[in-house]
Amino acid sequence: MxxxxxxxxxxxxxxxxxxxxxxKRRHSILGDPLPQTTTAAxxxxxxxxxxxxxxxxxxxxxxxxxxxxxxxxxxxxxHDQDAMTIEVYGHQWWWEIHYPYPKEPYREVITANELHVPVGTLIRIEGTSNDVIHSFWAPNLNGKRDLLPGYTNDLMFLVDKPGIWRGQCAEFCGLQHAHMSFFTIAESKENFNRWMEAQRQSAADPKTEQTRHGQQVFLTHSCVLCHAIGGTTAGSHVGPDLTHLATRSTIAAGTLPNTIGNLAGWILNAQSIKPGCRMPPNQLSGSDLQDLLAYMETLR
Ligand code: HEC
Ligand SMILES: [Cu+2]
Structure with missing residues (x-):
């Protein structure tokens, strides 16, 4: 300032x-030649x-x-002060976000593309990349910070009011760089803690015939090779963690609103939505897809 x-x-x-x-001199500019006005004084x-x-x-x-x-x-x-550490991993083309919990590592929260932070708490983002160079940029919070493979960069900030702001990868990282955004969701400490507690839980067991079958479709198809759902045998982290997928407002790093129709299109052929992304198309029968979608909707 x-x-x-x-x-x-x-x-x-x-x-x-x-x-x-x-x-003062506009007359001399408009007409007469400039008179000689300088003197020694x-x-x-x-x-x-x-x-x-x-x-x-x-x-x-x-x-x-x-x-x-x-x-x-x-x-x-x-940087010397105590701060809440959040780890951010850049992927082509989405953000993996970890809330480490060193006391009980199995309670670490892993989510994607939505960075929840409490208002009034000093936050330290520790960012790195698993493939190419990305850049973490939440313009409403702080400057850009490159996420470099094999190196951890940190970025500190403190959010002083609740709100939702868009962030974006700011280092060209390949075909879908433009579709690599995220949201920062700043909320009061109570709301944040409530969110965190909910995220710490495993996914609820499916309760209906349809959602039970949907879970089976997920676990018996290629999905398990790339995705994790807490409380099931799916534990891979090639793609976003889906344990609480339904709590997120968008899918594919801000590309589409998280609606059942968009999910269906995404699961059948993500390549038609985000060409080049690291998720292959899936051939599913109509009823398998319906059941899978019903199951995904329960992942709150
Ligand atoms: C080869 C790995 C791979 C396989 C197999 C795979 N996915 Fe994905 N999936 C990904 C990746 C990578 C992304 C993130 C893409 C992006 O945003 O660029 C993704 C994104 C998603 C998303 C959006 C998540 C979010 O929060 O943005 C959903 C939902 C999803 N996959 C469901 C499925 C389902 C259901 C299956 C099985 C039918 C499946 N995926 C199979 C790699 C995979
Ligand atoms: Cu990028």
Whole structure:
């Protein structure tokens, strides 16, 4: 803000001065040739004005240098503080988000494309990539941070009001780079804790004939090779964790709203929706697909 106010006021002063002299001399601009107006006295005045302006400029630049240095130091100290750590893994072309729980590692929450954070808590994002370079960018929260294969970068921020903001991969990472967005969902501590507690649970066992069959369709098709559903034998993390799929508002990294129709289209042929994505098409009979969808809707 210091830099904003200094540069803002200087810009206004420069423009005002310029307009003042343009107005004052407008007759000579419009018609008569400019009369010779400099004298020894006015030269001296001009020299003094320019010298004064140079000195003020240098002083102001020093003020900005020092205040920016102080701010950077304070930001640097944030990294020493205790913060809630969230791990973000960039994938072609979606985000894997872990909420580690070192005391009981099996209670770690794994989700995709939706970053839930509590308001008023210092957050440390530890980001890395499993394939190519991505860049984590939530413009409403902080700057960009590259996610590099084999290296962990961190990014600190504190959200001061509840809200939902879109974020986007900001480093070209291949064909579907544009369809690699995510949402940051900032909520009160109570709501966040409630969400976290729900995410820690395994998926509920299917209760109806149809959803039981849907689960079987999932477990006996290729889905298990790439996806995990907590509480079942599906435990692969090639694709997004689906344990609480139905709580997410979009699928495929913000590409489509999470509706039953979109899910059906996605499961049958994700390639027609997000060409090149790492999920192959699936041939399912109509009834298998219906049951599978009914089961997916129970993953709350
Ligand atoms: C070869 C691995 C692979 C197989 C097999 C596979 N998927 Fe996927 N799936 C993925 C990947 C990778 C994504 C993320 C794609 C993206 O967003 O770019 C994905 C995304 C999804 C999503 C959207 C999740 C979200 O939160 O965005 C659903 C739902 C899904 N798959 C269901 C299934 C079902 C059901 C099957 C079996 C019929 C299946 N998948 C088979 C790899 C796979
Ligand atoms: Cu990208």
């Amino acid at each position: 210091t830099i904003f106010w200094i540069t803002g006021i200087v810009t206004c002063l420069v423009l005002a001065t310029l307009l003042y002299f343009v107005a 006015s030269d001296r005045l001009a020299t003094r004005a320019v010298t004064g302006a140079v000195i003020v400029t240098i002083l102001l630049l020093f003020v900005m240098l020092i205040s920016s240095f102080i701010t950077s130091r304070r930001l640097g100290h944030m």
